[in-house]
Amino acid sequence: MKLLHIDSSVLGDDSVSRSLSAEIVAKLKALHPSIDIVYRDLASDVVDHLSIGHIAARYGAPVEEKGLLGDIAKGEEYLAELADADIIVIGAPMYNFSVSSQLKVWIDRIVVAGRTFKYSETGEVQTLLPAAKKIFIASTRGSAYASGSPYAAFEHHESYLKGVFAFLGLHDVTIVRAEGLAYGPDARSAAISQARGEISAISA
Template structure:
């Protein structure tokens, strides 16, 4: 079994989402010692944001600028890592109500027509990446749960749930640590709760 571990936080060792995603990966590894883990750190080694030059390079082939071709090749590697994985664990902090741009760049390389989705004869999208399990570790500075006044500002969990549903992934779990900027005690409580929730993760 292969697990892809993706992190997007720019905060390094101070990152809550990285702490929780690492705990999730450790749980899976404890459950299945033979687990093969592939690591992708989107802050340490960002994927180039998709541009018109990247799309043009796909048509130009070897005539495209070398730098753009190299960025497309890295994007293709990111896609293949996702396709090869049985389990995907993602550390996704909320930045200004949405996902970090580094994570959005990764999503743009994973949602590829003909690879992870296609459009049927009726024009409706058909997901091609079903059968995977995705676990997302989310950190939020404030409180954005469904029962809070700020619920309408939450665009990480809702966005990623839609992204994976679009490509056919329905087995998606969220480990949420929120209120991490509301004070030291609330931060610790949020981390403890989210990390504690990893005990329910089973390899099979």
């Protein structure tokens, strides 16, 4: 069994999403002691945003841009890691109502027509990934955006991630959320405590 652990916060040791994603991985490791873990820190191990050079290379054009070959190779590693993983754990803080740009870059490298999905002749999306993957998302937010919140309409974070994975045929998604982290020390502590309780309840 293989687990892909991804962090995307730029806050380093001060990141709540990093702390929670690590706790999720520790819980899963306790449940599956022989699990093989691959770790990606998208904030420190940075790849470039997609460029015309990336797209041209994908369609067979010669690579002339300096450094592009190595960057493309890292994108291939992302694809291989995703395909091989039985479980994916993602630390995903909300930045300006959506995911971090670092996580978006990873998404742009793994949502690839002909590699992770394809369109049928009638326009139907068909996944090219094994569907039996479990995904755990450590979601952190400064404010509250859940249904019923006055800011719910600004939520393009968890819904975006769930949409991306559903598009790829991956529907087994568990979200561990800590929100309202910017509301003060008591609210922050309560949100983290609640998230840790959800992590402790993970059973598979």
